[in-house]
Amino acid sequence: MSLSSALEQLAIYRANNVRASQETFEHASVILKSAQQLGDDGWAVLEQLFLASVDIGRLDVADRCLKQLSDKFRDSPRVDVLAGIRMEATESTDVVLQYYGQLLEADPANAAVWKRKISVLRRTGKIDKAVEELSELLDTFYTDVEGWLELADIYTTCNRYSAALQALSHALLLAPQNPFYVLQFAETAYTAGDLPLALKTFLVVVDMCERDLDSPADKPPAGISLRAWMGIKLSSRRLMVNSHPSPSNTVIPKNLHLIEELATERVLAAYSSKGRKPEGRDVVVRWVGVA
Amino acid sequence: MSNSAVSLYLDPQIRDWVLFPITLVMILVGILRHYVVLLLQSPPKKLPREAIREQRAMARAQILRATSANSPIPPVYYQSISRHLSETFEAGTYLKDGPPRDGDAPKMPANPMTDPAAMDGMMSGMKTQMVMMVPQMVIMGWINFFFQGFVLIKLPFPLTLGFKSMLQRGVETQDMDVRWVSSLSWYFLNFFGLNGLYRLILGGDNSADSSRDMTATPFAAAPAGPQDYNKLFKAEKDNLEFSEGLYKWIGEGVEDRVLSRYHKI
Structure with a gap:
């Protein structure tokens, strides 16, 4: 692999935030010997290689990267975080937490260290402490979408769905253009038992995804919109049997049977494309037919 | 008019020992200034x-x-x-300081001179200001002292009489062709015109260009008082x-x- 193509591949990984640690490790090892000649780009590659080698357990390489980085950037908060990640790999959590605590004491507004600390807390099962710290972090750095999603995730694992919905609604406010967050909101609402809200939000997802299509009926739904259609089918079918109360006072749409029909049609359309027999078709047809 | 233009003959020594040195000194001072400002810049203060x-x-x-x-x-x-x-x-x-208690007098906007945080911002503005003012004053004094009244260069294109005050500062001659440029005017032309060259040498966001700072006051760095x-x-x-x-x-x-x-x- 030539140097330039390896660099290019690494830059793509970096830009898209891909966790392809093995590939990154292979590409970056070529570069490691000549990192000094790369100039400013080299340091980003070095950081990337460090994270990848910690991920695949090559701590010897990680230590070499960290050494070079800390020689170059003394007192850099970013390198401090990397050192913390290296400690997480081998040291006990108490030592790591103490280390992060010291860093936070020196600079209470260092969000990166704070987030590492929260992740360590969550990993070691101190969920209550993690939630407390994360809420405080989000109270200070409100615009952290990742943080809100993490909070929602923690709440979901604890079956606190209404709290998760609240966290997700903040994420929605911060990134209203992202249909995946809306879908997550809808699915959480479905799990929480708020079926009218779930149905409405699934419909919003479909509306968002198919807004740019001229004639959506011609094309079978795929990906996120198929998932949303299935959600619509699920929740509308259950709503037709008996009207669930909605904790969020969402009104049940009056054209419920029309929506249910359309959802059935769309889901079947996705599984009846001509030429090939999509996997799991029989299951879906049976599921739809049970209505 | 044409008579006077022909009659004036510039010594090549003026070109070698006045025109080029002034330009060179100004370029070098600009580059030096860029690095001095880099040194003086304090790291952004961490907020609690x-x-x-x-x-x-x-x-x-x-x-x-x-x-x-x-x-x-x-x-x-x-x-x-x-x-x-x-x-x-x-x-x-x-x-930041917790909810206001009842009976507290509404806080007067603090005097920026007594607030150390605002003072810092002002000081850094003053420092860059000084770095730009001092060398420019020295250069101008140098030109005024040694080369006062020098005519340095003849522009290769004709200009109207309106440019006389711009191009012949320091030379009080009514009849001289506007195309002749005096030493002080050459200084000003460089002062305002070298930014393009700096950008070529030092990159886009350099701090070598001093004409930009002319409009900025040291107090602009700090916002208008604490909010x-x-x-x-x-x-x-x-x-x-x-x-x-x-x-x-x-x-x-x-x-x-x-x-x-x-x-x-």
Whole structure:
């Protein structure tokens, strides 16, 4: 692999935030010997290689990267975080937490260290402490979408769905253009038992995804919109049997049977494309037919 | 006119020992200045956590309001967030120094001279200002002292009489052709014109160009006094109430939109 193509591949990984640690490790090892000649780009590659080698357990390489980085950037908060990640790999959590605590004491507004600390807390099962710290972090750095999603995730694992919905609604406010967050909101609402809200939000997802299509009926739904259609089918079918109360006072749409029909049609359309027999078709047809 | 132009003959020594040195010195001083400013720049001051929280609390309300006419979140959640923010703004929970107590006299805006934080910002502005003023004054003094009244160069194109004051500063001759440039004017031409060259040598955001600083005052670096967040919060509270009236959930009527897209209704 030539140097330039390896660099290019690494830059793509970096830009898209891909966790392809093995590939990154292979590409970056070529570069490691000549990192000094790369100039400013080299340091980003070095950081990337460090994270990848910690991920695949090559701590010897990680230590070499960290050494070079800390020689170059003394007192850099970013390198401090990397050192913390290296400690997480081998040291006990108490030592790591103490280390992060010291860093936070020196600079209470260092969000990166704070987030590492929260992740360590969550990993070691101190969920209550993690939630407390994360809420405080989000109270200070409100615009952290990742943080809100993490909070929602923690709440979901604890079956606190209404709290998760609240966290997700903040994420929605911060990134209203992202249909995946809306879908997550809808699915959480479905799990929480708020079926009218779930149905409405699934419909919003479909509306968002198919807004740019001229004639959506011609094309079978795929990906996120198929998932949303299935959600619509699920929740509308259950709503037709008996009207669930909605904790969020969402009104049940009056054209419920029309929506249910359309959802059935769309889901079947996705599984009846001509030429090939999509996997799991029989299951879906049976599921739809049970209505 | 043409008579005087022909009669003037410039010694090549003037070119070698005055014109080039002035230009060279100005370029070098600019580059030096760039590096001195880099040295003088203090790292951005770290804000304590409470101060960041106070600063960003406004953004929360603004984000909520930004989408309120087509809000992605259902009414219950919108109202709870909106109410919560209103209450905290009213109570002053987000204020750096805690909520104001009853009976406290409304704080006077602090004098920037006594506030060390504002003082720092002002000092750094002054420092860069000094770095630019001192060498320029020295160069100007040098030119005035040694080369006063020198004519350095003849522009290769004719100009109207209006340029006389610009190109022949320091040479009080009525009849001289406008194309001749005096030493002091050459200094000013360089002063304003070298930025392009600096950008070529030092990159886009260099601090070598001193003509840009002419307009900036050292006090512009610090914002106009510390902001009274309590007052801002109270104002934002009104805005929140206003947007609550505008609020509309994007999920409202979404089923009709989807159905009509498929021509079902």
